[in-house]
Amino acid sequence: MNSADSAAVVVGVDGSEPSLRAVRLAAVEAVRRHRPLRVVHGFIWPLLHVPVAPGPDAPPGAGLRQRATELVARAVAEAEATTPGLPTSGEIIDGEAAAVLVGESPTAALVVLGDRGLGGFSALVVGSVAVQVSAYADCPVLVARGTQRPDGPVVVGIDGSPASLLAADFAAETAVTRGVPLRAVHAYRHPGSSGPGDMQPLVYDEAQLHGEQEKLLTGWLDELPARHPGLRLTCRATRERAGAALAEASRDAQLLVVGGQGRGEVTGLLLGSVSQSVLHHARCPVAVVRGPR
Incomplete structure (x- = not known):
């Protein structure tokens, strides 16, 4: 995360109701983090060589550029109404939505998106953005x-990978800031092999396996409370698919946090079944945390 005091919370907007919900969430998050809010719209039409200025006989306020200006202004007004006094700015940036937001991210504290939208943000959850x-x-x-x-807890998915431990730190800081507990969830399926070519055991002690997985989980997070004073942490290991376990844990949560990469059930989080499952089925906002490339 960018640690500069000037780093803003950036929210992508397209004029849809989901993007306005993202604006409200981003505004509250900016206040929590003592950051300014930056509202950004990816204006793709110039890249497609579509005329963006109004025609000679068009009524006042017509044209794609003017419509983009208006939707950004509405989003800024929504943020100001949600969190009066929050320093808020808006900008139209020529480019495809994902590229624009990735371009903003090196100087951002957080990027916020709606779960679906219009135009460049259409099919956000199942699409490419x-x-x-x-x-x-x-x-x-x-x-x-x-x-x-x-009033719900923050939930974080843990598999012991570096990415999931980064997510745990983010989740712990968020939980302490919000004054709520952190619930760590580790999903496992079956005993792993001990080396290349090894067969998985056909018979194993379920209680022993569960105890081993709980011990792993608490070991991965044993230093977390010391790094985040005041943290209220609970740990839960469960034998099921990670996506299903995290979706179930999100039912009473205020935030679900996952790492950008992982192993085991969380392998390929960004492109695989776990991310799709979480983004489709989580009952609360989802934060994806990844380490430096």
């Missing part, structure tokens, strides 16, 4: 979806 921004952004990415639950 969320995947590209989450895969390549140089800061955490927050997807606004589900229900806002101010």
Whole structure:
């Protein structure tokens, strides 16, 4: 995450209601982080060689550029109404939505998106924008979806990978800032092999396996409370698919945090089944945290 005091929370908008929900979430997050808010619209039409100025006989206020200006102004007004006094700016940037937001990320504290939208943000969850921004952004990415639950815990998915441990630190800092507990969830399926070519055991002790996985989980996070004083941490290991476990854990959560890469059930998070499952089925906003490339 960019640690400069001037780093803003950046929110991508396209004029849709989901993007306005993202604006409201981003505004609250900016206040929590003591950051300014930057509203950005990726204006793709010049790249497609589409005329953006109004025609000679068009009424006042016509033209694609003017419409983009108006939707950014509406989004800025929405942010100012949500969090009065928050320093907020808006900008139209020529380019495809994902490229624009990734370009913003090196100097951003956080990038926020709606879970679906119009134009450059259409089909955000199942399409390329969320995947590209989450895969390549140089800061955490927050997807606004589900229900806002101010009293719910922050939930983080853990598999022991460096990416999931970065996500745990982000989640812990967020939980302490918001004054809520952090719930760490580790999903496992079956015993792993001990080396290349090894067969997985056909018979194993389920209770022993569960205990081993819980021990792994607590070991991965044993230093987290010391790094985040005041943290209230609970750990849960569960034998099921990671996507299903995290979606279930999100039912009463206010935020679900996942790492940008992982192993085991979380391998290929950005492009595989876990990310798709979480972004489709999580009942709360989802933050994707990845380390430096």
